[in-house]
Amino acid sequence: MEPWVLLTFGAVTFQTIRFMLQKQLSSAALSASGATFARFLYSAPVVLLALPVLLSVKGVAWPAMPPAFWLYAWIGGLTQILATVFVLLIFRSRNFAVGITLKKTEVLLTAMVSLVVLGEGVSLPALAAIIVGMAGVLILSDLPEGQGAWWRRLDSRAAVLGIGSGVFFAVSGVCYRGATLQIAVDDALVRATVTLAAVGTSQLLAMAVWMHLRERGQIGKVVAAWRSAGLVGLASLGGSLCWFTAFTLQNATYVYAVGQSEVILSLLASYVIFHEKLSWKEGAGIALVTLSVLSLILLV
Template identity: 30%
Template sequence: MWIFITLFAAGCQSVRTAYQNTLARETGFLHATMSRSLYGLPLVSVYLFVCWQIFDWVTVSQSVTFFVTASICAVAQIMATYFMLRTFQSGSFAIGTLLAKTEAVLAALIGLPLLHYTLTMGAWLGIAFGVLGAVVMSVKWKNIRQAHKDISLLLGVASGLCFAITSVTASIASHSLSGSIITSAGVTLWYVLALQSIILCGIQIYKSKDILAPFRREFALSCKVGVLSSLGSIGWFTGFALVNPALVKTLGQIEIIGTLYYSKVRFAEKITKQQWIGGAMIVISVILVVTSTVK
């Protein structure tokens, strides 16, 4: 089940990221980051109501754990999105998305002491191979000695780290609730988006001195970003609640196919042979993870 949910989430995210990149160019980083939470919240609210009717409600058995981890999740996701959008501006759409994919191995490492999940050797190999593929796609080998000074590299890795923290804390928050795991994931997602909306809308209104500022610019495009983001987040958060977030994120790297398409077609960026090789490595890593976890 988690495989199909993750593939759905990856597909939605691939399209959403392309729209969000366009939105960032038109309105700036703040509005583009805010749109995914504020404009996605109504759809997630409807989804949560449906989960309530089908799977019943949940209770907060560990309130401190839930609110702390869900709040960390919300802030980490804001930072991850911001860093990724900054990478797009300093590097390219493809490189920004690819560098963020280091989140898979980072989620595995962070999750070991916190989630107590175990991984097979095949899964570890798949995760490592996927990260190596992302490195092959993004690093300019002629400048390898100066790679640590490349702002695109630093921002991309920072994005991956924040996305990894998001994945792990979302899983912890969902499991701190008692009841259906599907509804628990929905409750966690709703809280995260609501908190993000409050934070980001507050900043935007304060800066513009206009209470309607979040709704005045690129409304239609913002709605597209919000809807696609909410659909993808429903899939991600459900997957995080079902299995090890590292596995979900590694399988989610199949999104690279959509990334290469949008990079080449929508943004007219040249895809090099090195990037195609790295992309093939990521696809192989996905196959390794799936075959090592599905019996």
Template identity: 30%
Template sequence: MWISFTLLAAFMQAWRNAFQKQLSVDVNVLGVTLARFIYASPLAGLYLWLLYREPSAQLPQFSGNFVFYVVAAALMQILATALMVVLFKQKNYAIGVGLAKSEAIFAAVLGVLFFASTLTPLGWLGVLVGSVAVFLLSGLSSFKTISWSKVLIGSASGLAFALTSLWVREASLALGLPFPYGAAWVLLFVISLQTVILLLYLALRDSATLVALWQRPRLTILTSVTSCIGSLGWFTAMSLEIVPLVKTLGQVEVLFTLLISAFFFKEKLKKQDYLGLGLIVVAALLVMWA
């Protein structure tokens, strides 16, 4: 079941990133980041309400650990999304997503070091292949000409997304609820907190950005809807399986990204870019096999 939710998440996230890229042409970084959450909270609330129409559903008992994990995940995902939007402004859509998908590498390393995950030697080979893929997706062919700024932004985004995922799983486990209730509660709390934080900040510091989003309802709604469904898939999958496995399988998103880039944005990739994207998929398969 976790595989199905991961594939759903990867597909919806590829489209969410595409809508964010379009929105980033006319809206600043924080505005595009807010578009990911602003209409998602009601959808998350509706999903939770539908689940609790089952009379035997258990109510959660919230703990200090749960609050910490939710707040940490919410803040880190805001940072990760903002960095990805910055990346969109520097490079084309497919490569921007490819660099940010270093998330799977960080999730594997951090999961093993700090979150009781385990990887076999084959799994670590997958991590190495993924690292090579990120280098190729820099769009350059040698260390002398590599664009370290783009690699740094992409890697920082990937690290932030990895920490978000690891904390989301811990928050779901802290509730001790059966599938799929824990993930649904985490989804509602994280998205609601992110929406409140960004709305308050922009209302006080940059109200023009809120006006810009209001003037682009189609892209804003599409971004929020695909983001909510994608997060539902990620959060549910990560409540069922460890993050390194979920995120490495989730790298199939690059295939969806490639198709969207080619057919929706009419962007052309170099052979080196195709190789990098392909290696990311290989890395995902290696870790999954491990």
């Protein structure tokens, strides 16, 4: 199995754990922004400390970071923050498994953004597999409390948040790959870690300013919840490192498409940890997304 596939599986495992912890934080003590800030506060400093050690071990000098790198990094960082906040808001409208799956509109959107921004397209068979996964997402957008066909209900709060998070995740993923491509180093781990350090530090500073101006009380709550919030940061660090390294090795569209395997883990978490139940339509949607992932692993 290709290294980028294994890294993606690792990323979704860490990400599922992080979202589970963030859901508990946002529902118990913190706002959606506070739960998002927690991941940066307890992960960015670790990356900054680890980067010089990694460069020393690899025998690599500090790489140059051209203006294009920072443009990609900052856009990616901002859109990731917005996407994460949207996902945490989804948790307040839908159950855990469906909330995670709704954001998977990012895959098809990433294909379009990647083609426009980086000129990286996908093969027709892979596109067909992605569309199968998208069909599953649309089934999951069929909210049980609504009336009429699903396309008449895409303006519901949960669907808008899901699609919105998909747009932001698509832009962030493509920008992160664009940033790693600006680092003139052969080692994929070094490129990923340098990018992650730049992005994580920028996100931490931006979120700190925002929280100070708009939700000052949340900063103290994040610090007070250091045990659970620290776990969020560690899970975020593991997931981000896997994502960024995978982005250095493969088209962001394929990485995100295989990342749809996250729905399997979220389904297990939904049943086992949160004791939530799924309707047969939601189960069918998740099954289509799973079929899409398996097809892409064989095709790419």
